[in-house]
Amino acid sequence: MITQRVDENIYEVPADMKLIKVEDKILNFNMKVPARIYANEYLMERISKDKSIDQITNVACLPGIRKHVIAMSDAHQGYGFCIGGVAATDIEGGAISPGGVGYDINCGVRLLKTGLEYSEVSAQLPELTEGLFHNIPSGLGSKGKLHITPTDLNQVLDEGINWAIEKGFGYDKDREFCEDHGFTQGADSSLVSKRAKDRGIRQLGSLGSGNHFIEIQRVEEIFDDRAAKIMGIQKNQVTMMIHTGSRAMGHQVCTDSLQEIDHLMHRNGIIAPDRELGYAISGTKEADRYLAQMRAAANFAWTNRHIIMHWARETFQSVLGLEPSQMELIYGLAHNILKQEEHDLGNGMRGMVNVHRKGATRAFPPGHPDVPDKYKEIGQPVLIPGSMGTSSYLCVGQEKAMDLSFASTAHGGGREMSRSKAKRQFWGKTIKQELGKQGIVVRAASLKILAEEAPLAYKNIDEVVGVSHNLGIIKKVAKLIPIGVTKG
């Protein structure tokens, strides 16, 4: 396939026929729209090395696909559909693909401010980091400290953070600063399998493993004074970021749905460009079934981050005497989710589409109805965490995102190296020492995870964010650097 550079930060594979070997036959698939990669040369070189571009051209062949399929600047290959991928399909007759959402349904990020300066916190950093690690269960297979009933779990799945706020976690005010108010409508807990519930019930309020983290940060640089002022952020202020998802609950929902959809396609004699890219047709009961389960898992993830946030606030209170209500939520968002939104579809058309964002962050521009009133004039806050030792960015959505990316942007550094390769290349203990030299306190469940998550295993976050900023999809507001990190 030909990849053309059509702009400084835009590469494109024009719509074309795709010959794909499926089992023993060569089949002809038709890309209905172009596939685009938003990248500069540095990132394009890396994105081209794995199956990402092949995966987005597969997605471009799906039924009802609209306008263009996008690989964001942090893209790397994933199950059937690259991470850092965005695709929109017709609400009637378009494809709905669990692979386009991912296993960690509603994985996402929250950012809180403390109102404290770095100098007021630095001496207690080891104690704070240790406190977070102890108060928030972390690591593979970690279980929450909560003991909830199956009825509670169903409420979590159906109502999201409303359940948690009612139980005394966090504040009413937190709702306003969460995407979807921390409650994804249209969930149906009765459709979620017993297995998913059995795995999930003990994990509410746990961090998990992989790239999930809680990070204490210092505001290193402000790029946009007006937006920073509205968000209440200033240089040297201490912030805290939480990154986790729906744990085994979302994983099991994805596994269950992929299996159901695989069987459905087989029964109907439909072949996808990739076995991993199974889909149901939007508007059918099979698609609705996936959506209702996906939304239930999304509500689990909203609530998981909410409870973790509550315990993190308590940790700051016990170590620094900081009043929990002083740690205000700046914003909480999802970056693995499918949403039905209205978009410009090109050629003067406009309509509702299924926007798959897999490792991609929603980035609504100023004035959009779904941007909280407080941020209406600056755009939706966008949180893009880097890897363990590198910066994270606080940004805001911009108008160009509506035309270029179905109001989406990158979600993080994006791996450059597989976990196994990182483990061969790095040694956890050395990574910890190197971070220590940079003034970063690290507390992790294992040294293995530090090797897998080594900063050099990820793409350069400054480049990743720079591409979206230069395209006008988002605007940089502040750069945050880690000072205390806990990892599962």
Add this chain to the structure above:
DNA sequence: ATGTGC
């Protein structure tokens, strides 16, 4: 990402 298993 994930009790890293059909």
